[in-house]
Amino acid sequence: MSETVTRTYERFPLARRIEHLIMLLSFTTLALTGLPQKFPSSNLSIAFVYVLGGIENLRAIHHFAAVVMMLGTAWHILVFGYLGYVRRTRLTMLPTLQDMKDGWQALMYNIGRAKAPPQMGRYTFEEKMEYWAFAWGAIIMGVTGFMMWNPLSTTKFLPGEVIPAAKAAHGGEALLAVLAIIIWHMYGVHIKRFNKAMFTGKISEEEMLHEHPLELADIKAGMADRPVDSATLRKRQRIYLPIAAVLALFMLLGVYGFVNAESTALTTIERQVPTVVVFVPQTPTPAPTQTPTLPATETPLPIPSPTGAQPTADSTPSTPAVASALTWDNSIGALFQAKCTACHGAGALGGLNLSTYADAMKGGASGPVIVPGDGANSLLVTRQQAGGHPGQLTPEEIAEVIEWIDAGALEK
Amino acid sequence: MRNWFMANRSQLGLTGLVLGVFLLFVVMTLSVTPAAAAPQSQGDQPTDETCLACHQEAGMTAPIGGQPLPLTIDPEKFSASVHGTENIACVDCHTNITGFPHPEVTASSPRDFSLEMYPTCQKCHTEQYEKVLDSVHQTALAAGNTNAAVCTDCHNPHTQTRLTDKNTGELLLGARLAVPQTCAKCHSTIYETYRQSVHGAALTEEGNQYVPTCIDCHGVHNIGDPTSNSFRNSTPYLCATCHTNETLMKQYGISTNVLSTYVADFHGTTVKMFEENYPDQPTNKPVCTDCHGVHDIMRPDNPEAGIAFKKNLLVKCQQCHPDATTASFTDSWMSHYEPSPQVFPLVYFVNLFYKIFIPTVLGGMILFVLTDIYRRFVVRRAQVKGVSHE
Numbered sequence: 001m002s003e004t005v006t007r008t009y010e011r012f013p014l015a016r017r018i019e020h021l022i023m024l025l026s027f028t029t030l031a032l033t034g035l036p037q038k039f040p041s042s043n044l045s046i047a048f049v050y051v052l053g054g055i056e057n058l059r060a061i062h063h064f065a066a067v068v069m070m071l072g073t074a075w076h077i078l079v080f081g082y083l084g085y086v087r088r089t090r091l092t093m094l095p096t097l098q099d100m101k102d103g104w105q106a107l108m109y110n111i112g113r114a115k116a117p118p119q120m121g122r123y124t125f126e127e128k129m130e131y132w133a134f135a136w137g138a139i140i141m142g143v144t145g146f147m148m149w150n151p152l153s154t155t156k157f158l159p160g161e162v163i164p165a166a167k168a169a170h171g172g173e174a175l176l177a178v179l180a181i182i183i184w185h186m187y188g189v190h191i192k193r194f195n196k197a198m199f200t201g202k203i204s205e206e207e208m209l210h211e212h213p214l215e216l217a218d219i220k221a222g223m224a225d226r227p228v229d230s231a232t233l234r235k236r237q238r239i240y241l242p243i244a245a246v247l248a249l250f251m252l253l254g255v256y257g258f259v260n261a262e263s264t265a266l267t268t269i270e271r272q273v274p275t276v277v278v279f280v281p282q283t284p285t286p287a288p289t290q291t292p293t294l295p296a297t298e299t300p301l302p303i304p305s306p307t308g309a310q311p312t313a314d315s316t317p318s319t320p321a322v323a324s325a326l327t328w329d330n331s332i333g334a335l336f337q338a339k340c341t342a343c344h345g346a347g348a349l350g351g352l353n354l355s356t357y358a359d360a361m362k363g364g365a366s367g368p369v370i371v372p373g374d375g376a377n378s379l380l381v382t383r384q385q386a387g388g389h390p391g392q393l394t395p396e397e398i399a400e401v402i403e404w405i406d407a408g409a410l411e412k
Numbered sequence: 413m414r415n416w417f418m419a420n421r422s423q424l425g426l427t428g429l430v431l432g433v434f435l436l437f438v439v440m441t442l443s444v445t446p447a448a449a450a451p452q453s454q455g456d457q458p459t460d461e462t463c464l465a466c467h468q469e470a471g472m473t474a475p476i477g478g479q480p481l482p483l484t485i486d487p488e489k490f491s492a493s494v495h496g497t498e499n500i501a502c503v504d505c506h507t508n509i510t511g512f513p514h515p516e517v518t519a520s521s522p523r524d525f526s527l528e529m530y531p532t533c534q535k536c537h538t539e540q541y542e543k544v545l546d547s548v549h550q551t552a553l554a555a556g557n558t559n560a561a562v563c564t565d566c567h568n569p570h571t572q573t574r575l576t577d578k579n580t581g582e583l584l585l586g587a588r589l590a591v592p593q594t595c596a597k598c599h600s601t602i603y604e605t606y607r608q609s610v611h612g613a614a615l616t617e618e619g620n621q622y623v624p625t626c627i628d629c630h631g632v633h634n635i636g637d638p639t640s641n642s643f644r645n646s647t648p649y650l651c652a653t654c655h656t657n658e659t660l661m662k663q664y665g666i667s668t669n670v671l672s673t674y675v676a677d678f679h680g681t682t683v684k685m686f687e688e689n690y691p692d693q694p695t696n697k698p699v700c701t702d703c704h705g706v707h708d709i710m711r712p713d714n715p716e717a718g719i720a721f722k723k724n725l726l727v728k729c730q731q732c733h734p735d736a737t738t739a740s741f742t743d744s745w746m747s748h749y750e751p752s753p754q755v756f757p758l759v760y761f762v763n764l765f766y767k768i769f770i771p772t773v774l775g776g777m778i779l780f781v782l783t784d785i786y787r788r789f790v791v792r793r794a795q796v797k798g799v800s801h802e
Contacts, residue, residue, distance in 0.1 A: 046689065110786060271695075349466050391513065
């Protein structure tokens with residue numbers, strides 16, 4: 001009795017286990033690097049992208065894993081051909097009507113409507129479902145992945161709309177695959193019972209009895225294997241191997257084309273930076289004061305005379321009462337130049353220009369400011385004596401001006 | 413003593429309270445009294461009237477380094493200006509003027525004079541002045557470009573009217589109209605481009621104050637370097653501030669999902685994830701401005717070059733995808749549309765398929781797994797019972 005319990009059968013040869021490992025690793029990598037692209041606004045995605053060193057790195061890893069999976073699939077197709085044609089093994093993975101019946105019976109048994117669970121062979125309906133779902137997924141992901149990887153080539157033959165449609169399908173299928181793996185695969189082989197057959201390759205007789213009783217019966221009856229005599233085997237190999245080689249070449253070329261069909265859609269060229277001339281001033285750099293526009297004499301001086309005594313133009317110049325050495329040329333002109341012409345110069349504030357003798361004698365908007373012979377009543381003097389005038393003359397200077405005017409306000 | 417204290421405790425408390433309140437009152441009164449009145453010009457400083465006596469004279473100039481420095485102040489404009497209405501006196505800014513003759517001017521040119529004067533602004537406008545220190549203008553100035561704008565180039569202190577609400581600090585509506593012209597003083601060609609754009613035309617021709625002016629994208633005072641990577645990378649969010657605003661976009665019937673549709677597509681996904689991780693690094697993936705333009709943003713349905721037309725869009729695609737030669741390639745990008753049975757129906761139906769397919773498949777799986785768990789539970793309980801009965 002104990003011998004039968006400890007007896008084990010080989011379920012998966014090493015090659016199948018390596019295949020599984022390759023698919024396991026590439027699938028996980030694709031999922032981890034793909035989902036952040038499907039959900040770019042999630043902080044988790046952004047953190048993951050950061051860990052992988054940026055979105056470009058993440059995409060490179062995604063593409064690398066895709067190539068690994070494609071190569072793994074190509075290998076699987078070659079193996080399938082070998083087993084099917086050369087070894088003529090039973091095609092136990094093909095779905096049959098019996099699988100549907102088994103599935104229904106399993107469900108009925110679970111809910112208490114059937115007395116016994118289904119008796120199944122080498123691959124249960126659960127396993128077949130997962131295998132074919134993976135195959136379906138691989139085709140969808142491969143085709144839509146090609147379109148996204150090579151949009152320029154694709155849109156030469158198909159409308160542009162297939163690219164976003166491919167993206168939608170790629171994302172939807174990815175989500176389905178990842179969740180199906182978590183629900184179906186995780187439960188079926190890890191939670192329900194930790195099934196180590198895919199890693200050890202072995203399965204115990206008891207497990208066989210529970211899960212694959214029909215296969216066990218076939219093995220015991222010697223019907224599981226279909227031995228091929230070496231001559232036939234060699235003959236078939238001679239036929240298959242060249243075909244497989246050509247097939248392999250085509251598939252490798254396909255993968256190569258997949259990766260290298262075009263480059264500009266994915267890498268794109270260096271950004272052409274537009275250049276703009278920035279500093280094109282309308283005028284020389286704007287000044288915080290108005291550029292002069294008005295003619296010089298239009299604005300009257302608004303300050304009223306403090307004395308109210310306005311000397312008039314017709315005031316008769318009196319004869320010089322005092323002789324003086326002071327003249328415009330030898331001192332007064334220079335004094336006005338220094339103290340007054342900032343305003344009463346060429347700018348002629350209030351119409352008064354004190355830069356030349358002739359202009360000074362003309363006076364300003366309020367009339368003459370210098371009444372020869374009458375220094376005390378000259379507007380220039382009264383304005384200055386009131387004090388506080390911008391460009392205020394000192395008392396000594398005022399005295400000089402009075403002396404000069406009293407002496408006739410001579411030019412020379 | 414202790415007994416007396418205990419007996420009179422309540423009365424002591426009252427006395428203390430009264431004393432305390434009195435002291436507090438005294439302290440408050442003392443601290444309020446010092447002069448906090450409005451700044452008045454010192455007795456020896458000239459009043460505005462004194463200054464204007466000369467400086468309102470038209471055509472006044474003084475040569476600095478051979479170039480005339482305009483000295484005329486228009487009293488009407490000044491009194492209408494924000495400084496005039498706030499009673500800022502000439503000498504509040506021209507602090508070195510105490511009378512006539514004025515102190516010797518040390519500046520070597522009128523421009524140099526402006527550059528000497530503008531730091532005065534920080535006395536009152538500290539916040540704005542400090543923002544400017546981070547600006548591209550200040551950077552250029554520090555690098556020796558004396559053409560770089562300083563305060564007074566944009567805000568003539570003698571004529572500048574109020575720009576912001578005094579209480580809220582928000583930009584007055586009317587002020588927005590003048591912004592592009594202010595920038596145009598130095599950036600005239602960009603202004604011309606902007607004026608013909610969809611935003612610029614609305615502002616300058618229709619007086620629409622809700623369209624972006626220069627400062628809405630570039631900022632004001634702390635105007636950043638628009639050629640920087642971080643500015644480019646953040647463009648989608650910049651445009652989105654208005655273009656995802658329902659209230660604003662409703663007026664023009666423009667979709668507000670432009671950002672979400674952009675981020676959902678290849679370019680936007682890449683830029684979004686890139687920008688989050690490396691905001692300062694360059695990327696060649698397109699942002700809004702690469703297709704829509706920078707200052708020359710146009711309506712997409714503009715018959716000349718609007719990118720709603722495939723032939724115009726293809727040109728944009730070719731900037732990065734030079735091998736794109738078929739117009740159908742442009743449909744690889746859904747042009748901000750949400751797929752629907754009318755627009756991009758294939759995408760719509762693929763999405764619809766998965767919307768139904770995924771829950772159906774997963775639901776079936778979950779259902780089966782649950783029944784399996786249930787069966788295992790029932791079987792185990794039966795086994796335990798069987799064992800205990802033996």
